[in-house]
Amino acid sequence: MGTLELIDRMLHPRKSENRKKSSSTTEVEIPISMIQVEKLIGCGAHAEVFRAKYGCSTVAVKLFCMEEMESISPANSDSRANRSFRSFRTKTSVDSKRLASCPDQLGSGSFENEAAMFSTCRHPNIVQFYGVVFVPHGASGSSRAGLVMEYAARGTLMDLLCETDIHTLNWTMRTDLAVQIARGMEYLHCRRQKVFHRDLKPENVLICENQQAKISDFGLSQAYQRPESRKCTPMKVSGTAVYLAPEVFEDQVENYEAADVYSYGILLWVLAHLNSGVIDVLDHDSYFQTACSLLFDRLTVQHRVGQVVCFKELWGFQMLVAEKVPEHLSSLIRACTHEGPRL
Numbered sequence: 001m002g003t004l005e006l007i008d009r010m011l012h013p014r015k016s017e018n019r020k021k022s023s024s025t026t027e028v029e030i031p032i033s034m035i036q037v038e039k040l041i042g043c044g045a046h047a048e049v050f051r052a053k054y055g056c057s058t059v060a061v062k063l064f065c066m067e068e069m070e071s072i073s074p075a076n077s078d079s080r081a082n083r084s085f086r087s088f089r090t091k092t093s094v095d096s097k098r099l100a101s102c103p104d105q106l107g108s109g110s111f112e113n114e115a116a117m118f119s120t121c122r123h124p125n126i127v128q129f130y131g132v133v134f135v136p137h138g139a140s141g142s143s144r145a146g147l148v149m150e151y152a153a154r155g156t157l158m159d160l161l162c163e164t165d166i167h168t169l170n171w172t173m174r175t176d177l178a179v180q181i182a183r184g185m186e187y188l189h190c191r192r193q194k195v196f197h198r199d200l201k202p203e204n205v206l207i208c209e210n211q212q213a214k215i216s217d218f219g220l221s222q223a224y225q226r227p228e229s230r231k232c233t234p235m236k237v238s239g240t241a242v243y244l245a246p247e248v249f250e251d252q253v254e255n256y257e258a259a260d261v262y263s264y265g266i267l268l269w270v271l272a273h274l275n276s277g278v279i280d281v282l283d284h285d286s287y288f289q290t291a292c293s294l295l296f297d298r299l300t301v302q303h304r305v306g307q308v309v310c311f312k313e314l315w316g317f318q319m320l321v322a323e324k325v326p327e328h329l330s331s332l333i334r335a336c337t338h339e340g341p342r343l
Contacts, residue, residue: 028130028131028132029131029132029133029134030054030130030131030132030133030148031133032133034054034055035052035053035054035059035061035133035148036052036053036054037050037051037052037061038050038051038052038053039051041060046064046219047062047063047064048062048063049061049062049063050063051151052148054130054148057130057151058151058153059130059148059149059150059151060148060149060150060151060152061133061146061147061148061149062146062147062149063133063144063145063146064111064144064145064146111132111145111146111147113218113219113220114147114217114218114219115129115132115145115147117195117218118147118149118218120193121187121188121195121218123183123184123187124183124212125180125181125183125184125187125212125213125214125215126184126187126188126214126215126216127149127150127152127206127214127215127216128149128150128214129147129148129149129150130148130149130150131147131148132145132146132147132148133145133146133147133148134146149216150206150208150214152206152207152208152214152216153208153209154206154207154208154209154211155206155207156202156203156204156205156206156207157177157181157202157203157205157206157207157213157267157271158201158202158203158270159207160207161202161270161271161274161275162274162275164275165275165276165277166275166276166277169275169276171276171326171329173211174271174272174276174329175326175328175329176211177207177211177213177271178268178271178329178332180212180213181200181205181213181215181264181267182264184213184214184215185197185200185215185260185261185264188215188260189257189260194257195218196256196257196259196260197215197218197220197260197263198220198239198256198259198260198263199217199219199220199239199240199243199263200215200243200260200263200264200267201240201243201263201266201267202267202270202271203217204216204217205267220239239263241305241308241309242266242294242295242308242311243262243263243266243267244259244262244263245258245259245262245263245317246262246312246317246339247259249309249312261336262317262336262337264336265319265332265333265334265335265336265337266295266319266337268329268332268333268336269291269295269319269321269333269337270295270296271329272321272322272325272329272330272333273288273291273292273322273325274295274296276324276325277324278322278323278324278325279292279322287315287320288320288322290311291311291319291320294307294308294311316339317337317339318334318337318338318339319333319334319337321333321334
């Protein structure tokens, strides 16, 4: 199946192609005593991620509520991480019904939301979910919650692109990654209970040792709701500004599948332009200079919304593509970032 056909199926899923209803998944609670933490590998505003051993498998443990944790610096993360985890005791039970129900609010980035999404997804291009952990905290009886997931040895897609060039990641390899990500998104959009990712970007795609792409981070995801069952309260705009579709900015979203496709188009733009040799480093074209600054500068996590809005108002939402990008990718980028959400 071609990449264009995959994108068409993402945007216009056919009823006959819906997946069979998956069997009920029970979230597995994993005692902390079964987790052997090796190293802190990442931290963000709401969670820290550890590389660990779970049986014979290398896994990633995403531990939420970072503000309640003792800060662990990368320099001494190995020993202190293990000392911290070994002192934990797990809760005795898991309310699987609570985890299986998706919260109504958007943009919560909550443990319950991400666990619910992960626990029902099974696809080669979606990060595998092993179970949940609960870490008691203090004398109040409160707990920090965590997810145990598949470990991706090569980091994120952004890591891969920043560390390579066109000689080690050629156009065939880049196209293969694009197809894999499209397959993962098509799976989410074509399930009986559709899932909208709402924060698709290179930082949320993990790369395994065999260069298999895995979509991750479902903290902002939303399960499909029929129009008549939706609440009348306005939805909170969530996601990373430069990846948001025009209808999301204008708060007129009727089709979150199309909004995901737009984000996918921006992801493709990064895949095609970052360290691929298509942009001359001496080129002073203001469009590409600004676009690269907004998309490649990893220090500006939220990408300064005001700058993104100015950029989109000046140049439009449809991305311009460098001439050296192969036609099959450039046409796909233009189609996915078209300002009409239904193409």
